[in-house]
Amino acid sequence: MTTLLQEWKARAPAPRFSKNSLERDSAREFESLVRKGILVYDLPSGQESIYDSPSCRYGCSLFVEEVDGKWEGVCLEHPEEGSISVKADQLNRYRFSVENLIKGIRAANELEGEIVQCGRGYYFGHKIYSGKKIGLAIFPSVTKYNLSSLSEAVAGVKEYDCIFVIAPSLYGQWSGTIPSLGDRVALMDVYRAIDSETLEILFDWNVFKFERKNVSAYDHFEFTGDRDLNGHKIRINGSPIHLAQPLFAFLLRLASGAVTKEGRWVSVDELIADGVVTEENWRRVAGRFKEFQSWVKWDKLIENDQERYRFSPSVSRFVFNHNTLTKGTKGA
Numbered sequence: 434m435t436t437l438l439q440e441w442k443a444r445a446p447a448p449r450f451s452k453n454s455l456e457r458d459s460a461r462e463f464e465s466l467v468r469k470g471i472l473v474y475d476l477p478s479g480q481e482s483i484y485d486s487p488s489c490r491y492g493c494s495l496f497v498e499e500v501d502g503k504w505e506g507v508c509l510e511h512p513e514e515g516s517i518s519v520k521a522d523q524l525n526r527y528r529f530s531v532e533n534l535i536k537g538i539r540a541a542n543e544l545e546g547e548i549v550q551c552g553r554g555y556y557f558g559h560k561i562y563s564g565k566k567i568g569l570a571i572f573p574s575v576t577k578y579n580l581s582s583l584s585e586a587v588a589g590v591k592e593y594d595c596i597f598v599i600a601p602s603l604y605g606q607w608s609g610t611i612p613s614l615g616d617r618v619a620l621m622d623v624y625r626a627i628d629s630e631t632l633e634i635l636f637d638w639n640v641f642k643f644e645r646k647n648v649s650a651y652d653h654f655e656f657t658g659d660r661d662l663n664g665h666k667i668r669i670n671g672s673p674i675h676l677a678q679p680l681f682a683f684l685l686r687l688a689s690g691a692v693t694k695e696g697r698w699v700s701v702d703e704l705i706a707d708g709v710v711t712e713e714n715w716r717r718v719a720g721r722f723k724e725f726q727s728w729v730k731w732d733k734l735i736e737n738d739q740e741r742y743r744f745s746p747s748v749s750r751f752v753f754n755h756n757t758l759t760k761g762t763k764g765a
Contacts, residue, residue: 434462434629435655435752437471437529438601439668442573446553449475449525456522458754465630470533474526489514497524531555534632535571541632544569552582554600560634565594569634572600575620597634599623622670624653624750653750656685658758669729679718682709685758687735687744688751697743704742 436458440448455463455472466472489495495506497519504524505516535548535557544558546568554572561567568587572579575598583596599621627634655668665681666673676684686709690699704710710718719742722731736743 434466434471435601435624437466438573438623441529441531442601446531448529450527450529451525452522452527453520454523455527462629467527469537469632471530471537472527473530473533475528476526489517495519531571537632538569538627538634542634549586551586552576552579554579554583556583556587559593566592568593568596570596570598571623572598575600580618595619597621597626599626622653624670653752654684654688654744654748655752656688656754656758658754674729679710679714680721683718687742688753691744691748692751697746698738698741699743701740701742 436450436455437448440450450472452463455466463472467474489508489511491508491511491514493508493510495517496509497504497506499505500516504519504521506519507516508514532548532555535555538544539548539558542560544560546558548558549556551570552572553574554570556568556570559566559568570583580598583598596618598618601623653668653670657666657668659666661675664675664677666675667681667684668674683704686704686707687697687699690703691697701710701715704715705712719737722735734745734748736745
């Protein structure tokens with residue numbers, strides 16, 4: 434589900450995936466999503482393309498055609514590279530159906546009202562909860578355009594006690610994007626708001642205690658294994674962030690401790706033994722988080738007790754791409 438929602442943000446309205454790439458993340462979840470109709474096998478019209486693997490040696494996407502009963506991919510930017518053999522399971526033939534996801538959420542939570550398309554997302558019903566009328570909407574990202582579309586599309590929106598706006602990425606253009614909805618809007622990270630297995634919405638009335646200009650607490654870290662010229666890329670509640678090798682290795686080791694150790698604590702001695710830090714630089718590495726990326730409240734995410742560190746208990750979800758993380762991640 435994480436991959437689908439992130440790609441929805443990047444390639445709305447209906448991104449496609451290959452069976453191979455989805456099973457690489459989780460074969461069990463792939464089967465579950467197909468069974469629920471959230472992933473739909475759908476032959477595209479016209480030319481097909483592949484976004485991930487395989488690719489030409491420059492990393493470009495391939496355009497695919499059938500030749501003598503077999504599939505071949507060609508890079509249009511570098512035709513001199515020739516054709517590359519492609520298997521059927523590598524073709525992008527599974528479409529992410531946001532509509533079916535919404536229908537599943539509505540059924541699992543017995544929501545009332547109609548589905549209304551708003552910009553790139555949807556208003557998809559309401560629920561009376563503790564005597565309050567709660568509206569729900571989902572978007573690939575939170576922008577002024579999307580929230581304005583929500584305000585214009587939903588009749589009687591001012592009658593709601595609160596509108597839960599769910600998105601895989603809550604940052605970027607949040608500041609100043611509440612046109613006529615006022616302080617009745619509550620932004621919810623989709624990973625916190627919806628159980629990916631049951632599709633039940635996890636109502637949290639503590640959200641009303643937060644300042645509306647802020648979002649709910651961080652609770653989702655994704656270690657993608659992706660690298661670029663700036664170092665390693667991770668995602669915090671869906672928002673990308675680049676880390677240099679020492680900071681990345683430090684966070685990855687704490688994340689490993691969070692999912693394997695009772696109490697989550699990782700000592701400095703363990704960090705040194707694992708090659709994450711040295712006796713000379715561990716204070717400098719740990720201290721760099723305080724001056725890095727001001728929108729990330731590291732002091733709320735990472736706790737320290739003398740010479741040991743851990744992720745705060747508020748960080749409740751970690752995702753690891755083991756296939757890419759195991760390729761040359763020294764000290765992590």
